[in-house]
Amino acid sequence: MTAATLSARVFEGDPRAIARAISLIEDESPAGADLVRTIFSRTGRAYLIGVTGPPGAGKSTLVDRLTAELRAAGQTVGVVAVDPTSSFSGGAILGDRVRMQAHANDPGVFIRSMATRGHLGGLARATSEVALVFDAAGKDIVLIETVGVGQDEIDIVRTADVSIVTVVPGSGDEVQALKAGIMEIADIFVVNKADREGADRMAASIEAMLSLHAFTDGEWRPPIIKTEATTGKGVTELIAAIERFRAHTAATQGSRRRSRAEWRMRELLAERFLRHVETQVLPAGEFDRTLERIASREVDPYTAVDDIFSRALNR
């Protein structure tokens, strides 16, 4: 199928075409890049909601509840769950099957899990491209869920229009929440499993942390929403908070999206250059020989890079 044919079907919202498009992106094939080229002009309409937080915070359940509530309000939803695959667990596929069941008969929902990639920002880029596919397919909302609280997850969630950081009571002392380094990206905090002991203390400690920050006039102050995702309690309030944030940032959303474009450009340029070096600049085997020389301390990495770089530009 050509990129034009496939993208035409994606525009119609055809689930099989969406699945095929996402697979091309996951494979990082040239066909995936062609597809992005073709659909890009028809994107930019969907609203991207990022959900992150430590493992065990109940993010999957929360995302399911958000999906159900958004569907009830007539919105169509694409979900991309970034689920690190372990060679032991084979995580992503299992996750997809479990998740699909709740919305299996609803054509207004499309759920896809993604596995981690071993290279420079690969997963974050793939995630943002899957969001483009959902966007082009006419989904009103794209939910991006990440597992974990590392830099990669932060990069992913930062590409969303709104970032929700989910925490749970009793998941370590309050200082741990600070240490996780995800606090500064939160547009909205969710204290999930709010029926547990310590929920108020957790909310109070986030509140105390926020009070250290001097919010300027008109600056968004992240609200703290208590939820019980398993029962659905608090999910309506969370959606209201998302809508308030969306209204509040309507004027500045452009600059957030420009940052997203900048990050994607840098990542693509870097990848393109590395491929060029390996396939066009260095004779077969030379990259490996250079690595051996570095490992044996014959040459340092900076000097080796200077040499390769000048050859890449002067041929």
Add this chain to the structure above:
Amino acid sequence: MTAATLSARVFEGDPRAIARAISLIEDESPAGADLVRTIFSRTGRAYLIGVTGPPGAGKSTLVDRLTAELRAAGQTVGVVAVDPTSSFSGGAILGDRVRMQAHANDPGVFIRSMATRGHLGGLARATSEVALVFDAAGKDIVLIETVGVGQDEIDIVRTADVSIVTVVPGSGDEVQALKAGIMEIADIFVVNKADREGADRMAASIEAMLSLHAFTDGEWRPPIIKTEATTGKGVTELIAAIERFRAHTAATQGSRRRSRAEWRMRELLAERFLRHVETQVLPAGEFDRTLERIASREVDPYTAVDDIFSRALNR
């Protein structure tokens, strides 16, 4: 101070020179690169121990205990703690002060915290360069501690000679441990806070997971060590496990170090190319204008990258 003078003092193990060298690396200044060039041939002797795991697993205490035990055995130690800095908490500096106290009067220990960087692998590279400084300064052991379980932390720990994954009982159900995606990088598992209820269950679930993997003859099977870092229980066993791993992998350590060199080369090449594009290829303001055109959907990122890339190579 020139790179030569500074590196001469680093070779002598001068703490002020080490601190200065690390600052240059953190600043990502050209002087930092010069320093790495100068010291690189004198590195490769230190053994790098990576410690990771979810927030709240007691990694800092464990690293302190390991440091004390290694010192007692006559080894000199450099510690680099990768501590994401939040704009709210200003984490790294505080962490340093607290940590330094325990070993303040011991010239055989040097401890430094590092903050997260906002770009392509910057933190992981800086961490590995700080390890080079400790190595050149004659430290026998470099301990690399990371907070969190994301891709960035995995990248950092992967650059170590041995990777220790620390978990705690009752930190969520066992499946969470799998989801964290850090299991496959573990050379040694530590169940810390082993006096807590559920420690045996946690160890059993890791064991069960390992049993799913078909270890070949002679393949290292990650041991599970129970520790109580606050009392020091189990730390001797952990050091014994590290030594067993070191002996077991003596023959293959070279290939692990070559992977580390490969990753560093790619990262440096990418960064170098992006700087070239912005300072030499594109007229001032054009990068920003391109981002505007992407944001407004006039051009897609792949087409924009094709254009910039061909201009970078044909001038």
